[in-house]
Amino acid sequence: MDSNFTLPRVTLIALLEIMLLKEYPEARPSQMSLPALAAAILAIHYISLLIWLMFIYPFYFHPLRNFPAPKYTLISRTWRRIRTKTPPGQLLLEVAESTPNDGIIVVQGHSTHLVITKPGPLADILVHRPYDFAKLDSVREFLQQSLGDGLIAVEGDRHKFMRKNTQPAFKFSQIKELYPMMWKIAVTFTEILKGELQGAEGGLVEMSRWSGKATLDIIGLAAFGRNFRSIENPDDALVRNYEEIFRPKKSKFAYFILMRTFPRRLVNMLPWDVARMFKETMANIRAICAQMVKEKREAIAKKEENHVDILSLLIKSDNFSETELIDQMLTFMAAGHETTASVLTWTTYLLALHPSWQSDLRSELRRALPDFPWLPAGTDLASVLEHLPHLNGILNESLRLYPTVPVTLRGAVRDTTISGHAVPKGTEIIMSPWVVNRYTALWGPDATEFRPGRWITTVNGEKKANNTGGAASNYAQLTFLHGPRGCIGQGFARAELRCLIAAFVMQFGWELGMDPREVVPGGVITNKPVNGLRLKLKTV
Ligand code: HEM
Numbered sequence: 156m157d158s159n160f161t162l163p164r165v166t167l168i169a170l171l172e173i174m175l176l177k178e179y180p181e182a183r184p185s186q187m188s189l190p191a192l193a194a195a196i197l198a199i200h201y202i203s204l205l206i207w208l209m210f211i212y213p214f215y216f217h218p219l220r221n222f223p224a225p226k227y228t229l230i231s232r233t234w235r236r237i238r239t240k241t242p243p244g245q246l247l248l249e250v251a252e253s254t255p256n257d258g259i260i261v262v263q264g265h266s267t268h269l270v271i272t273k274p275g276p277l278a279d280i281l282v283h284r285p286y287d288f289a290k291l292d293s294v295r296e297f298l299q300q301s302l303g304d305g306l307i308a309v310e311g312d313r314h315k316f317m318r319k320n321t322q323p324a325f326k327f328s329q330i331k332e333l334y335p336m337m338w339k340i341a342v343t344f345t346e347i348l349k350g351e352l353q354g355a356e357g358g359l360v361e362m363s364r365w366s367g368k369a370t371l372d373i374i375g376l377a378a379f380g381r382n383f384r385s386i387e388n389p390d391d392a393l394v395r396n397y398e399e400i401f402r403p404k405k406s407k408f409a410y411f412i413l414m415r416t417f418p419r420r421l422v423n424m425l426p427w428d429v430a431r432m433f434k435e436t437m438a439n440i441r442a443i444c445a446q447m448v449k450e451k452r453e454a455i456a457k458k459e460e461n462h463v464d465i466l467s468l469l470i471k472s473d474n475f476s477e478t479e480l481i482d483q484m485l486t487f488m489a490a491g492h493e494t495t496a497s498v499l500t501w502t503t504y505l506l507a508l509h510p511s512w513q514s515d516l517r518s519e520l521r522r523a524l525p526d527f528p529w530l531p532a533g534t535d536l537a538s539v540l541e542h543l544p545h546l547n548g549i550l551n552e553s554l555r556l557y558p559t560v561p562v563t564l565r566g567a568v569r570d571t572t573i574s575g576h577a578v579p580k581g582t583e584i585i586m587s588p589w590v591v592n593r594y595t596a597l598w599g600p601d602a603t604e605f606r607p608g609r610w611i612t613t614v615n616g617e618k619k620a621n622n623t624g625g626a627a628s629n630y631a632q633l634t635f636l637h638g639p640r641g642c643i644g645q646g647f648a649r650a651e652l653r654c655l656i657a658a659f660v661m662q663f664g665w666e667l668g669m670d671p672r673e674v675v676p677g678g679v680i681t682n683k684p685v686n687g688l689r690l691k692l693k694t695v
Pocket of ligand 1: 306307486490491492498558564636639641642643644645647
């Protein structure tokens with residue numbers, strides 16, 4: 156939705172004028188040479204274009220000009236964000252806090268975007284008209300390059316079909332079946348970590364790395380029915396490949412920005428390591444997934460065991476081709492592994508800063524699971540963990556304060572409306588869980604503080620978990636988005652996190668093992684502490 160006057164068009168007009176003046180010398184001022192005249196014409200056109208784009212078009216002609224806008228240009232703020240290393244989404248939060256709005260703000264950067272801040276317009280985009288908005292072509296192309304045509308990358312009718320046929324693998328009864336397996340890995344994770352502590356100086360461990368191993372093992376078993384044993388075996392090929400992809404690095408950030416801005420083929424032609432690394436590691440991961448799909452098909456055919464994993468359910472549904480199964484598996488591995496690891500890492504960070512919540516949670520868990528790490532036969536772990544107020548309050552508050560995907564972009568694929576406002580095709584939209592989850596208009600003056608108590612209600616003297624955190628709308632919590640393009644794995648992720656946090660808190664007490672100023676949220680795909688998270692653990 157940008158101006159018809161663009162740099163290439165204005166350059167073309169200027170060149171045409173120069174050619175005309177060359178053809179008709181009588182029209183030229185006699186005292187100026189042609190080169191001087193050409194330079195002057197180009198300069199006048201470019202300065203006019205700049206004035207048009209910065210001061211006239213956005214405020215008097217842009218179709219979205221009537222939405223409230225910040226009083227400053229985003230370019231100056233972006234520069235400050237880069238300098239001060241504030242996390243992605245923080246700049247937009249400052250915009251939302253300082254610009255009175257009804258849920259839609261227009262921001263001008265190198266192009267125009269609508270930033271959505273409140274429940275009404277979020278519901279329109281995510282639930283009422285989700286297929287009027289799609290991922291931007293550049294983002295989709297990047298996803299397809301890595302994950303093929305998995306659920307996260309497809310659009311329109313293709314997406315509707317896939318989502319409908321994948322949903323059964325994530326229904327509540329299915330997740331309930333997965334709890335004991337998740338618990339087993341969570342306990343193994345803490346046991347191995349306990350062993351590591353003996354060799355670790357001062358009980359120091361790097362939590363991001365360990366979180367990634369635990370969640371990779373859980374997704375391996377739940378998605379493929381295969382234990383990668385990455386917790387025990389750091390040299391596993393799949394583990395190494397995933398660690399390589401997700402390790403935050405400046406060169407990767409630059410690669411993503413270039414992929415957003417220039418054609419993918421062009422960027423991939425550049426002779427740099429990061430493009431080659433992406434290509435090679437994704438090809439390795441794809442080959443491993445293809446092998447696992449093949450083996451699983453054979454095992455199902457031989458009726459070797461009772462298969463409850465996601466891949467088995469998709470194979471048995473007979474709705475997916477071989478390539479589609481591989482694409483879906485790659486998608487679940489990518490979407491369901493680092494995301495959950497990031498939340499586990501941030502939860503341990505928040506609990507390191509708030510030791511009283513750590514010990515309250517431990518007491519709650521000891522009462523609920525007195526035989527830890529054993530579960531008496533017949534224990535309904537899902538029912539036990541899903542009702543614990545401290546566990547769920549802490550999890551919800553971590554998900555709120557450190558949403559794994561801090562910012563997501565959409566483009567209107569047709570002329571449509573948001574909250575009754577006309578929005579032309581091509582309009583780019585920013586939805587930011589970081590903004591919405593921390594917005595004082597939705598959460599009150601303590602929006603940015605860690606207060607798990609907001610998710611706990613006392614009824615007749617008994618503490619119970621609530622699902623709203625005291626906010627007036629479900630849309631105030633955007634971590635998993637909502638609607639048919641929201642996270643299909645939300646229930647899975649919550650189950651897994653309950654197990655991991657519970658086992659961790661029952662096994663260890665901890666404090667921060669680094670300068671708190673060094674704990675900086677950032678990262679390329681998921682929101683991670685860019686300098687890692689060192690914790691000082693002791694067994695309890
Ligand atoms: C705490 C952990 C997780 C968080 C915060 C999270 C967050 C999200 C978000 C924000 C999206 C929408 C992305 C966008 O459209 O820009 C998404 C989509 C998705 N997530 Fe998750 N996710 C998590 C865990 C999982 C898990 C465990 C799985 C699978 C086992 C999973 C599978 C997916 C898939 C397949 C999609 C695409 C859905 C679609 O477009 O229909 N996620 N997730």
